[in-house]
Amino acid sequence: MDSPCLRKISLLFYLVPFISLAQYTDVINSNRPGRAVSAYAVGRNVVQLEMGLVYEQQDDASLNTDSNIFGTDLALRYGLLFETLELVYEGSFISQNITFTDLGTMERRTDFSRNRLGLKFLIYDPFKNPENNKPNLYSWRANNVFQWKNLIPAISIYGGATFTLGDNPFYPGDDVATPRVGINTQSRLSPRFVLISNVAYDRIGTDFPEWSYAMSISHSFRDPKWSVFLEGQGFSGDRYSDILLRTGVAYLISPNFQADFHLGSGFKNDPSRIFTVLGFSYRLDFHKDKLVSVSSKGGQGGKIKKNAVKKKRKKSKKKKKDKLDF
Known part of the structure; x- marks a missing residue:
């Protein structure tokens, strides 16, 4: 069975994944769960x-210590000036209770283990030109299986600074502000x-520069509200x-609200790490599409609008003439 109506429905169905990877989406696009960062920004004027x-x-094991850590992860993202630019703050504030097994003493350390501010800018988007990513309306399989061109990623660059305020017990002796740069792909x-x-x-x-990397793969179910992920950092x-491994789930409660849960562990014994995280993402959507006057830009769109105005004027003149003739 083939019909123009069926083709239009198929086209809309297959375009959904492409639309969801644009800068601004009708549904919240969160970096949670996990720590891997998307290449895309949240969209202009989105908080x-x-x-x-x-x-x-x-x-x-090397220090004979046991620790319990309670804390909060926080990211605040804002779409700044245009669709491809994002201002982002990332912080982790923790309280670590350390028991020194050999000495039988305890110590508490409380401060930021992560505290940074930066800008993320999208420099390449393979989905920017829809002509290069048209779905195949005649083959469901062609649109749903892996293709080598799918490996071509969107790329963004990051530049910012890490802040160490006061006498931070996790980073003794570090400068107040130190540069941080990065590359993100999706x-x-x-x-x-x-x-x-x-x-x-x-x-x-x-004296202690640090390289880090993260790789995350996420999968959405037939019910698009649910998704799972696996991440290595x-x-x-x-x-x-160290190397950390995370896995977890996310659930979309509403277009602007997502809840998530994940757990993970490290691979070393100095220290060994096991952790769980319960989180959420919420956005305030002040995004507005830019309206372009097609008549001022010219082109085919401008011609259509001009022709419509001319027809309207002709109809108005004809009505006036008919009234006079009557």
Whole structure:
């Protein structure tokens, strides 16, 4: 069975994944759960809060310590000036209770383990030109299986600073502000799978610079409100090195509100890490599409609008003439 109506319905169905990867979407586009960062911005004039409550068990075999950590992850994102630019704050405030097994003593450390501000800018979007990504209206399989071109990612760059305020017990001796740069990529492997990767160089110019990377793959179910993810994150530096593995779920409660849960662990014993995070994302949507006057821009659209105005004027003149003749 084939008809123009059926083709239009199929076209709308297959365009949904492409629309969902645009800068602004009708549904919230959160970096949660996990720590991997999308290549895309939230959209101009969109304010978005992403928050998580953290519990972590951390034991260090080399120091004979046991730790319980309670904390809050926070990201505040704002679409600045235009669709491809985002101002983002990321912070983690934790309270760590450390028990020194050999000494039988306890110590509490409370401060920011992550505190940074920066700008993210999209420099390449493979979905910007819809002509290059038209769906195949005659083959469901062609639109839903992996294709090599799907590996071509959207790319954004990041530039900002990490802040160490006061006497921070987690980063003793660090400067108040140190540069941080990064690259983020995002590939749509299929309509239900998205791959995100990040590379960042942090605390540049200090005695303890740090490389980090993250790679996350997410999958949405037939019920699009539910999705799952698997993520690996690595750190390499003289102060701290480890690989963390995370997995979890997200549920879309409303177009502007998402809840999530994930758990994870590290691979080292100095320290060993096991953690769980319960979070949510909420946005205030002040986005407005820019209206372009097609008549002032000319082109085919301008001609159509001009012709419509001319026809309207002709009809008005004809009505006036008919009244006079009567």
